[in-house]
Structures are given as structure tokens and as C-alpha cells.
Amino acid sequence: MATLPDIDKPAAEEAFREDVKQFLAEHFPAELKGKGNALASVEGPTDETPAQKQWREAMGERGWGTPTWPKEYGGGGLTRKQAAILNEEMARAGAFNPIGGMGVMMFGPTLLEYGSEEQKREHIPPICRGEIRWCQGYSEPNAGSDLANLQTMAVDKGDHYLVNGQKTWTSGGQWADKCFCLVRTDRSDKHKGISFLLIDMDSPGIEVRPIQMISGMSPFCETFFTDVKVPKENLVGEEGEGWTIGKRLLQHERTNLSGGGALARMMGASLADLAKKHVETDEDGAIADKVLRDRIADFEIRWGSFLLTARRAAEESKAQGGVSEISSVLKKLGTKLGQERAELLIEIMGMQGLGWEGDGFSESELAAVRGWLFGKATTIYGGSTEIQNNIIAKRVLGMLDHQ
Amino acid sequence: MAVLNEEQEMLRDMARDWAANESPVAAFRKIRASGTPEAYDPDAYAAMAEMGWTGVIVPEEHGGSDFGWLSVGLVVEELGKTLTASPLLASTIAASAIILGGSDEQKAAWLPKIASGETVATLAVDEGPRHDPAKIAATVSGGKLSGTKSFVHEAHSASLFVVAAGDGLYLVEAGDGVSLSTRKLTDQRSHAEVTFDGAAADKLDNGGDTLLDDVLDRARILTACEMLGMAQQVFDTTLDYLKQRVQFNQVLATFQALQHRMADLFGDLAMMRSAVEGGLVALDSGFGVARAATLAKAEANRVLHAISREGVQLHGGIGMTDEYDIGFYLKRARVLEASWGSTAFLKDRFATIGGY
Numbered sequence A: 001m002a003t004l005p006d007i008d009k010p011a012a013e014e015a016f017r018e019d020v021k022q023f024l025a026e027h028f029p030a031e032l033k034g035k036g037n038a039l040a041s042v043e044g045p046t047d048e049t050p051a052q053k054q055w056r057e058a059m060g061e062r063g064w065g066t067p068t069w070p071k072e073y074g075g076g077g078l079t080r081k082q083a084a085i086l087n088e089e090m091a092r093a094g095a096f097n098p099i100g101g102m103g104v105m106m107f108g109p110t111l112l113e114y115g116s117e118e119q120k121r122e123h124i125p126p127i128c129r130g131e132i133r134w135c136q137g138y139s140e141p142n143a144g145s146d147l148a149n150l151q152t153m154a155v156d157k158g159d160h161y162l163v164n165g166q167k168t169w170t171s172g173g174q175w176a177d178k179c180f181c182l183v184r185t186d187r188s189d190k191h192k193g194i195s196f197l198l199i200d201m202d203s204p205g206i207e208v209r210p211i212q213m214i215s216g217m218s219p220f221c222e223t224f225f226t227d228v229k230v231p232k233e234n235l236v237g238e239e240g241e242g243w244t245i246g247k248r249l250l251q252h253e254r255t256n257l258s259g260g261g262a263l264a265r266m267m268g269a270s271l272a273d274l275a276k277k278h279v280e281t282d283e284d285g286a287i288a289d290k291v292l293r294d295r296i297a298d299f300e301i302r303w304g305s306f307l308l309t310a311r312r313a314a315e316e317s318k319a320q321g322g323v324s325e326i327s328s329v330l331k332k333l334g335t336k337l338g339q340e341r342a343e344l345l346i347e348i349m350g351m352q353g354l355g356w357e358g359d360g361f362s363e364s365e366l367a368a369v370r371g372w373l374f375g376k377a378t379t380i381y382g383g384s385t386e387i388q389n390n391i392i393a394k395r396v397l398g399m400l401d402h403q
Numbered sequence B: 001m002a003v004l005n006e007e008q009e010m011l012r013d014m015a016r017d018w019a020a021n022e023s024p025v026a027a028f029r030k031i032r033a034s035g036t037p038e039a040y041d042p043d044a045y046a047a048m049a050e051m052g053w054t055g056v057i058v059p060e061e062h063g064g065s066d067f068g069w070l071s072v073g074l075v076v077e078e079l080g081k082t083l084t085a086s087p088l089l090a091s092t093i094a095a096s097a098i099i100l101g102g103s104d105e106q107k108a109a110w111l112p113k114i115a116s117g118e119t120v121a122t123l124a125v126d127e128g129p130r131h132d133p134a135k136i137a138a139t140v141s142g143g144k145l146s147g148t149k150s151f152v153h154e155a156h157s158a159s160l161f162v163v164a165a166g167d168g169l170y171l172v173e174a175g176d177g178v179s180l181s182t183r184k185l186t187d188q189r190s191h192a193e194v195t196f197d198g199a200a201a202d203k204l205d206n207g208g209d210t211l212l213d214d215v216l217d218r219a220r221i222l223t224a225c226e227m228l229g230m231a232q233q234v235f236d237t238t239l240d241y242l243k244q245r246v247q248f249n250q251v252l253a254t255f256q257a258l259q260h261r262m263a264d265l266f267g268d269l270a271m272m273r274s275a276v277e278g279g280l281v282a283l284d285s286g287f288g289v290a291r292a293a294t295l296a297k298a299e300a301n302r303v304l305h306a307i308s309r310e311g312v313q314l315h316g317g318i319g320m321t322d323e324y325d326i327g328f329y330l331k332r333a334r335v336l337e338a339s340w341g342s343t344a345f346l347k348d349r350f351a352t353i354g355g356y
């Protein structure tokens, strides 16, 4: 388990760190400092400013938006350690990764594993450069948690498939260039009748209708397919292999939802610091409302132990050379805590924390409200908390009927 | 489980095997039946000392192995699984006080004896039913300590007390001016009210203003290790039971209501382990100990409380019987939850450390 210390490593790492610093000094536009990563998220349209474009292209050029992906497909080819250094230095400089979205989070890693050489060469580089936006065509009106019940049909027409059906809750469907889709190629077998298909969103026969969410935003859509022609070369893996590939992709989705992006975004200011701006403090600088103070401490303690757990899962997975058992709980723990935090945050702000729009509210107050509402989705998508519990009980704890 | 080095893995495996073979819960039942106030088996403790467990944090020059906190934490966790009754935890905490605050003479006088298991030592801080280190009335004048300490762990076997007085920590030997009054708690282990009446006291002069807090943080983390072992055991026992017990023609494990409760506890247990290991790692690195210790004990309290309660519930009637082990864990759990900081105390401390 313990590896021998590599004398040259620290020197090489320091050299890399210098390279990163220099790159950031040259290419990261000062006006973007401390700004979020709007482009990488799936929640908004692609409206780049010149500075944002410049930054995306600089990062894409090096492949550093997808730092550990293989260089030959446009990734950064970095080691984990180097990627960590890159992150550290970006954080120090107030920079962010401008390349993201579903292509980076889930589709890319899955295609790298299951795609043909041609598919990888065609689809991975534009993801690394942040040029192509992908959306996820999994859910249907009657296939949510029971995803394998999906009915969107892809009929073999020789050189192409003819696709008919409806997807729903398609995040970013109205802005996406392409869709990775689970379709049915065989009605006789629930799981083995599913295939993984890549579909151009501007194909004739696709109609996208945005749906408004409780947060007021419309980041997801109903997506209708009517006699859509999809070339055969857009099938990933074998026909009937879609369930296996699709599940693998969900693993990447969960890892990202629990370990990285979504939670990292919340890690900014501590809840206690925010509270001290909004509620009275006593002469020692402590929050005067003792009940609220207790609840914040209660949250911060569990949040602290969640962060330790996320780190432990990563360390264990690395040491074991496989996915650690506790990775299975990260999504449900992290999303629950995220929701608790959002509830506490708006409560701390009182009525200021319930503003919808217009005068009298700061941008951050309005963002907290919308964030609180949008955050309700985190325990529903990517495998709901209840589905996570089923998986943990059956796969990890072995709570099955055949004992 | 933290990523361990080879030495630590060996130590853990050794403790696991020893606890399972030499010190199962049946051994605790025997001790309970014997009714001795010391409430542990001296032969078993001698065996533990023989294996070096009593000196894990003690420097080599004083007869220990200096393997560090993560190492001793692993041992304490394994012993917690089988409710091994012993003064290992109390003595280790007391040793840490001497390591942090003792003079060279004090260290030379006591650490080798603690490391060899010859001397049992214990920490005496609280003076009421709740942990409250801000309220200490014990005083020392002319080298004589007077005061009453409540619910002192392992008091019956201790020949050395590390006692908190208003102006610092003192070493007091059992004997003249020290008297015990047994307090039998639900865990059936050794606890006593200890009265010091002009007992000869030797101050721990090093370690600075934070000595008491630093020692208490070590007590919190090590106690949390025992609690982790207990929580893990209750969880495992309960899971096994649910996989065997048949009702409505199916094993209980197939009921979704129970599956989800176990999945929740599994998540909680993962958090508890991370928090406790985080405390041990903080101790070994010397960085951020106060926060890490508070977090570790607070999580240990929260999770062991939940698991010990659910453990009884999910066993049904059998969980209510003295013949079945699970109740022992429930009773010990509450005693440890109240030791060195209730959840309310720890949340207050966590907020204070965080500056709110």
C-alpha cells in the first residue's frame, strides 16, 4: 500500500505548478476573476462574452478543462496529482474551469470506455474544447425511476434507425447540439432491448418544448421524436448493450453530483459567516439567537463530516484500485445536506430570503431563493434518494430475498 | 477505514482477533456477574499490556512504542466492538496529560508504569452530572488538593488520578486523602465519586493554558473510537439479524421500510467513521485538534445514539432481553455520550471555535 517516496516527484510537481501559474497569468482574463462557471453548467444558454470565449479556448487548447482525459483525444493527459495542482492554482487565482456540462460530467467518460475509435475521435475533442453541448435523453413520461421501462423506439432501417417517442425532463435540451439517448431496439426484453444512441438535436423530426420549474427557470424540456433518422454509426456499443452503458453513465453522473461540481459550488462562504451578516450577534460576536446558532452548528458538524467522508471515499478508492463502498452514500448524504443548507440560508434571511424578483432584493438574495428551489431537484434526479437507498440496501448491504 | 500502514494493519488485526477470541461480550457478562467494583479482568489487561497496547502513545524513551493516535484508536475501536471492559482508554488519556503537561521527572516516574500496565491512571475533571470544564471548584493550597469529582471512569482500579483544579491539572496518587463512593451506572462499569480531602498533589506545569482542553480533546477522540466500534457492531449485528429473521414468510431484510432505515444508518456510520478518523489524524498531525475533536465526538454521539436505538427496535422483543447483547451497547452508549461533552455541549463548543 505504501509506495516508496519518489525523490524526483516533488521537483517535477513544482515545475508543473510554475507552468500552471504562468499559464493563468497569461490567459485568465482579470475581469472573470471570482466569477462562476455559467457556461459549464447545464442551466443556461450559451451566451459568451469575448473574455469568456478567450478563457474557454485557452483552457480547451491545453485540454485542461478535462485534465485527466487522454491527450490523444484532446484531454489534458494529466495525473491526478497534477490535476489537483491545477485546481489549487486556479482557486488561488480566482479562476474556474470554463468547460463542463453533461459532455464532461458523464457522456465523455462513458464514451471513452465504450465508444469506437471513430466515435471517440469525433466526439471527445469538441467536448474538451467546450464547443459542443450534450443533453441526456433518458427519462420518459412513464420511465423515471423505472428507467428501463422506456418506450422510445428505434427501428432498424438498414443504414439508419428511425426513432419515434418522447423524452422528458431533458435538461438543456433547448440549447444542446446533441443528445445521448436510451432507446428501445427490442420490445421482447426489458433490459436487453435497450440501446445507446447519439442523436443530433437539429435532426428533422425533433421538437423541444421547455418546461417551467418551481424556481421560475426553464432549464429542462419535453423532447419529441417523430420519424427521426439516426445514422447507424451513432450507436454506441452493440445493439442491446444500452442498459449496461447507460448505467455506467449514471455512475459518473452520481459521482459528479455528490463529489464535485454541485457541492463545490456551495462551499463558498460558511453558513455561519452568512448568518452573522443577517442576524444579531452578541458582545462576543456569537449569534444571539441561541436556537439558530445551535442549528447552524448542527449542520456545520455534519457538513464537516460529509466533506471528510467524500475525501475518504476518494482515498479509499485510490488505495483499493476500485470504487470504495462508501461512495454509494455520497450522493444521498451530499444532496440532503445541500438542501438543508439552502433551507437554513433562506430562513436566516427572513423575508429577504423569500424574494422572487424586482426591487428590494440583492442579487445574492434572489440567487439564494432560486437556488433553494432548484436544489430540490438534487434528491430526485441522478437516481432519487429512495432509489439510492434501494441500491445501498441491496448491493452494498446485501438485503435480498435469496439469502 | 482510513488507509493504514502495515504496522497499523497488523495492530488492528491483532486487536480484532484478540477481542473476538479472548474478550467476547461473554467475558463482559462474566465480569458483570462477578460484581467486582473494578469491573475488568486484570489478567486480560495484563495481556493487553503485554501486547503493547497500554503504551501506544507513550514515547519510546518512557517504555512505549510511540505508534501514535491512529494506532491506539484502532485498538480501542476493536475493543469497543466486544464491549471489552478495561482501563485502557482512561490510562491512555491520563498518559496524554502527562506527556503534554508533565516535567521530565513526572514523565519518567509515571509513563513507564502506565505503559507497562502496572499503573492504572484516570482523568478526573467534572464535578456534576454534566461535563462542564468551565465549572471547577477543586482547589489546591500548599500542594494539597481538595474537591469532589463526580463519575470518574475506572476510579476503582486507578492508583493515579489526573485531577483538574481551578488553576490547572495535578497528579494525585490514590491513598491518603482520597476516598471513593461507587456510582453504579447502566453500563455496569467502574465509576465513582472521588473526594479529595487535602490529598498530596503534584502540578503538571507544562502544556500552557490550554492543557486541560487539549487533554479533554484527546479524551473526546478516544472515547469516540470506542463508540465507533460499538456502532459498527450494533449495525452489523442488526443487519445479520434482519437477514435471518423470517416473518410473513420472508426475511425481514426484504422489507423496504427496513432497508431504507439501514441505508440511512449506513450513511450515518460512514460519516461517524470519517469524523472519528479525522480526529485521530488531527492528533497525529497536531493540526486543528480542537475542531476535529469536537466534530468527532459530536458525530459519535449523534450516530451511536441513533444506531443503538434502532438496533433495539429492529430486533423486536429479543432486543429487550438481558440475554441478548444489544442492550449492553445501548446502555454503554448513553454513558459515553454523556462523557466529555453531551451533544449540546459539543455544538456550543463547535460554534465557539468557529467564531459564531
Ligand SMILES: Cc1cc2nc3c(=O)[nH]c(=O)nc-3n(C[C@H](O)[C@H](O)[C@H](O)COP(=O)(O)OP(=O)(O)OC[C@H]3O[C@@H](n4cnc5c(N)ncnc54)[C@H](O)[C@@H]3O)c2cc1C
Pocket (backbone or CB within 6 Å): A135, A136, A137, A138, A139, A140, A143, A144, A145, A146, A168, A169, A170, A171, A172, A220, A377, A380, A381, A382, A383, A384, A385, A386, A387, A390
Ligand atoms: C431538474 C431535473 C433535471 C433532470 N434532467 C434530466 C435529464 O437531463 N435527462 C433525463 O433523462 N432525465 C432528467 N431528469 C429526470 C430524472 O432523472 C427523474 O425525475 C428521476 O429519474 C425520477 O423519475 P420520476 O420523476 O419519474 O419520479 P418517479 O420515479 O415517479 O418517483 C416519484 C417518487 O417515488 C419514489 N420512488 C420511485 N420508485 C421507487 C421505489 N422503487 N422505491 C421507493 N421509492 C420509489 C421516488 O424516489 C420519488 O420520490 C431530471 C429531473 C429533474 C428534477
